[in-house]
Amino acid sequence: MRSKIMLVDDEKDIVTFMRDSLEDEGYQVLVAYHGEEALRQLPEQPDLIVLDIMMPGMDGYQLCEEIRQHVSCPILFVSAKNTEHDRIKGLMVGGDDYIEKPFSLKELKTRIYAHLRREQRNAYKAYHRMHAKNLIIDTSAYEVFYQDKKIPFTYREFEIITFFVMHPNQVFTKEQIYEQVWGIDSFGDSTTITEHIKKIRAKIQKYDPSTSYITTVWGVGYKWEG
Template structure:
């Protein structure tokens, strides 16, 4: 089973040890030695994260909370902290598993495999996330994240954004957008689409001012820039 694994640990020898062992199993391995680098590497969309607890600066528990603002992949804590309260805290802040150091490499590989197999079964049934430029659009939860920060959209705004984003580079008229979002039987007019697009652009621009997501095709409609 292939997958991309992010290792976050400030002990370089341990990172190298795990990296070599997991690459031998066919995994793609990326790594970070601190929380800031780890948050940047989330853009590479790991399938599973191995996370140390005791690191300088932001510890693993706090980092896990940050990660869970935008990422739902399995997180396995690997830590020398063995108290029951630490294991419970790791699970409560969003971790999926907790392994104590020193650990069995065979056990780590088995748990990684089990978590990835579970994720594969879930995603085989339905896949809910769109990753576009700096955005993550969760179509099931009606949530949008930009650079790991959540953007609040109304239901109508989200449905317009999702409709456009799922059809990149396709020009959609205001009539098409209105009919799709409000329904053919809705009592209103397409001017409301224009107002909603303005609000969507303003919210996207506030979080990502240097990226154009929605373009106006004058006299025709709107287009999502891929």
């Protein structure tokens, strides 16, 4: 099922730009140009809300407090207000992140990926175990099993596997995988993904040589065959 993003901003050109970009990524996008319109759409149960602060009528801070009475999804503030006080206030009223305008679409999309991934992982951890073909992934113990045999993976290898299992049959570039597993603020090289995936494949094939899990999509990246 596609993740549902709500954009709340009175600047229609910015909303159109964000909506088109997010829809190209496969998201379902809801749009509201003021607080009352956003509140009316909350029964749609958005998975994440991108919320401007400076709007006519109810501002983003007030709206965030109202939203928090109905839904618990991540809220990302976007605003030209860039003081420490503004950022702290945004987090204190119930926001999960704060991005200063002007921002790059790449940063916005990466933060959306990160927050949705965290929400999905929290949901999966409630069940502790995920099944992928012949593998069992224990998210509470950070362990992977083939039948009753434990396959030894490093922390990063396990994180990559978990990310893939949560997004079966979706193609990701090395850069997207690196940002999701290492974080957008990490200093490193996405080419390390190639080596990690090579090691993951080799370890799985020792136990399950007949089944393919991670497929290379030439010229693009990788996907998990779900």
